[in-house]
Amino acid sequence: MRSAKLWSWIALAAGMLYFFLPLIGMFEFSLRARRGEYSFDAYANVLADPRFRETFGYSVLMALFTIAFGILLVVPTVFWVRLKLPRWRPFIEFITLLPLVIPPIVIVFGYIRLYNTSSWLPLTGSAMGTNLLLMFGYTMLALPYMYRAVDTGLRTIDVQTLTEAAQSLGAGWITILSRLILPNVLVAVLSGAFLTFAIVIGEFVLAALLNRPAFGPYMVWMGSNKAYEPAALAVIAFGVTWVCMGLIQLVTRLSKHTRAQHR
């Protein structure tokens, strides 16, 4: 048993070393912009770059739209499948897993061919249409996570009884969804939303191939043109990922806390 503990420490230490070195490396590198001393010049350069602000803002906006659309699409579907179509569940679940099976680059290839200017739905013909297509693409990328989160959230409540109770009090479908189901799965929805945000903010392939001015393509452009700024961007992106994951943990923990108090 002693030696097992020793080996565990060794495995963990090796893992930590591998995980932390690139983080330290990127942080140290991002401080090197000024010759001979450490400084935050690279960050200042990045933050002062109007293209950083534009692309980051664009990606944040896309993330928010994707989250809103994803919630509108997923919550009613999960609710309806639970309530009326339990037999369809494996089928719907299978569809939501497809974005993990088919590489995103293949799907966006299909978008470009299917929705070009000479097709029946010329989405790529205008900037607005392409933005819309990109949002649909992001929703598709986030679908496995969003669906699973909401599905797990709904599992803990008795959908059937709650819906019947609401209906007997005269509530319509919209009221049921917005005032009964959504508050009950809020934690799950928020978890899905933060994960979606983390995915969308640094996404590269879809944005690059659809030619939209998003943060991912901007980072790649910086990578091939600047030395220290990319490391600063990586630190910023890593920070965004951490904040998103931290918020997921926070809302999950808070909900457990309040639930325990209710009992």
Add this chain to the structure above:
Amino acid sequence: MTDLAPQDARRLSLPLNWFGVAPFLLFALLFLILPTAHIVLGAFRDVQGNFTLDNIRGLFTPSIMGAFWISIRISLLTAAFGCLAGFLIAAAITRGGLPQPLRGAMLTFSGVASNFAGVPLAFAFIATLGRLGFLTVILKEWFGLSLYGSGFNLISFLGLTLTYLYFQIPLMILIITPALDGLKREWREAAETLGASGFQYWRMVALPVLWPSFLGTFALLFANSFGAVATAMALTGSQLSIVPIILFAQIRGDVLQDPHLGYAIAFGMIVLTGVANVIYIVLRTRAERWVK
């Protein structure tokens, strides 16, 4: 009449029920299924739209075969090593008798790291193992060890493998930890009562139970690394001929000068990641028999 009424109601409500999922089905059809189907069909069509196998045959030229081969090798290697390292770390935090907070910290970090892929990850590795990277400089100044002098290059098979492992290992940790938790204490005690050593317990009890999870995760990691585009693009530009990079260049500017060959490459990617994922799903259902 009264007898028929409930039956009638049921029959009427049946075809209407699926309306509730119609928006979802429409979305899936338009932005998931049709685009994929278009690519798959395109792989079997020539420019005039007739059925042909020439595009698929076009895959078997040395340059494209070579790209597939490098991609497959990188994916196999990162999946195998990711599984092994992830398993060791997961075993250490679940079974190794380490302080409990370490386990939570490691799992949280894995959640972050498995999502920290793409462009920023490539930058982090360039900043660490690039020609002027943090580790490269330290090794040279402190130990007199020249990484690049000894033939290492981040823009290479090895460099890409090292980088991919950064999201592969955490993914393995996240998936295998619940499976390790599912190993019941009684099994170990029973094995020890019967005189098994620790090694024998792992070889004859724990590993056979974990085997489906192990192989399943291996398949998932394979697909995960095979489809990764952004990390490779940001790390190597277009210097390394792996499948996703070739497809990216082809979509951008028809570098192969044959649009339908692009469809065929995409089709090849779907087949490989598809098969890997099917293996994962089948094995995971099998693994869940034990982990309850």
